Amino acid sequence: MDETLLMIPGPTRVAPRVLKAMSENIVNHRSALFGKILSETTEMMSDVFRTNNKSYLITGSGTAAMEAAMANIINPGDKILSLVGGKFGQRFGQIVDAFGGQSEVIDVEWGKGVNPDEIGYALEENEDIKAVTVVHNETSTGVSNPIKEIGKIMSDYDALYVVDTVSSLAGDEVDVDGYGIDICVTGSQKCMAAPPGMAAITLSNDAWDVVDKVEAKSYYLNMKKYRKSGAAQPPETPYTPSVSLMYAMHEALDIIMEEGLVNRVKRHQIAAKATRNAIKALNLELFPDESVSSTTVTAVNMPEGVSDGELRGTMRNKYRVELAGGQDHLKGNIFRIGHMGNITHRELITTFSALEMTLRELGFEVNMGEGVAAVADTYLPNNI
Numbered sequence: 001m002d003e004t005l006l007m008i009p010g011p012t013r014v015a016p017r018v019l020k021a022m023s024e025n026i027v028n029h030r031s032a033l034f035g036k037i038l039s040e041t042t043e044m045m046s047d048v049f050r051t052n053n054k055s056y057l058i059t060g061s062g063t064a065a066m067e068a069a070m071a072n073i074i075n076p077g078d079k080i081l082s083l084v085g086g087k088f089g090q091r092f093g094q095i096v097d098a099f100g101g102q103s104e105v106i107d108v109e110w111g112k113g114v115n116p117d118e119i120g121y122a123l124e125e126n127e128d129i130k131a132v133t134v135v136h137n138e139t140s141t142g143v144s145n146p147i148k149e150i151g152k153i154m155s156d157y158d159a160l161y162v163v164d165t166v167s168s169l170a171g172d173e174v175d176v177d178g179y180g181i182d183i184c185v186t187g188s189q190k191c192m193a194a195p196p197g198m199a200a201i202t203l204s205n206d207a208w209d210v211v212d213k214v215e216a217k218s219y220y221l222n223m224k225k226y227r228k229s230g231a232a233q234p235p236e237t238p239y240t241p242s243v244s245l246m247y248a249m250h251e252a253l254d255i256i257m258e259e260g261l262v263n264r265v266k267r268h269q270i271a272a273k274a275t276r277n278a279i280k281a282l283n284l285e286l287f288p289d290e291s292v293s294s295t296t297v298t299a300v301n302m303p304e305g306v307s308d309g310e311l312r313g314t315m316r317n318k319y320r321v322e323l324a325g326g327q328d329h330l331k332g333n334i335f336r337i338g339h340m341g342n343i344t345h346r347e348l349i350t351t352f353s354a355l356e357m358t359l360r361e362l363g364f365e366v367n368m369g370e371g372v373a374a375v376a377d378t379y380l381p382n383n384i
């Protein structure tokens, strides 16, 4: 069994309790027993989304839920505005194209924040925009987008507000009803600390009004079918779900409820602060503007004279700590530290001591211990 410490922005390591839950034997997915597990899991999902609306679990990765969001609201030629400041923002635009919509884009420089007013200006100029997509936590750049503030602007317009919280839900502040989000999607394998392979989606009444007028562009991801099966007694999914992953999601959500959402978000916020403090203590540079940097993943500029292969290779092969690289044009230029899911000071201290040794070995000047000290300092009770 590989015990490498995963400090990547998903998938994350899961609690032994979750693994154990998955080892339960399979039950009939169309039975009262499974219906109970499904309804409890979707109810807890709605609690985590912070919505009074129903949630639906889809066997598939986060992208399946992004596709479900678009496949159910687009008629040919419909204009969908996407905020694009990284790879996952781009993905929404590509999905819009795939389902025959017309993708409009607000381009934001990767690593920078967006002025929420820009969305208002775009909606003023284009009255026929049907929906706006925003990625809350742009995992590729380590930028957190202001979904609450964008929600305030969206409340003045009819366009649906669609938010990807794949790498933020249960790790950063998300309040679907409070922010006026119409469709919110997420994945199992990041802050929720469940294994990869489950996606979740919730839709507001306004979103359902649109869905009811659109012929879904996907058979598997037809949300009307999920609604119908979910309302059956006992509740079901339209097609055979991954029963084992449903057990895992139930257990992972139980753990989230036990920790409490507020505590869990706070834990992620402290881990992010400790990471940023340690990066600065080692004279490394954050890639994004610090004011918009993510609560769940920190992107760091590759230090002068050090290659991505050497840095992440040494961390992985010698110290057994897995970091993530950059994507697209950021490949080789940044590395990313995921601090989502079950991460605490223990993992961060291990990561930064390994990073210090790695940098020293690769000839980058660091004062040994300063990154670790910055992590420890952040966790001292007076500093929290």
Ligand SMILES: Cc1ncc(COP(=O)(O)O)c(C=O)c1O
Residues within 6 Å of the ligand: 009, 010, 061, 062, 063, 064, 088, 135, 137, 138, 139, 140, 164, 165, 166, 167, 187
């Ligand atoms: C913000 C964001 N959206 C969407 C996705 C896609 O999720 P998946 O890889 O589970 O399909 C990811 C995955 O990294 C992500 O970080």
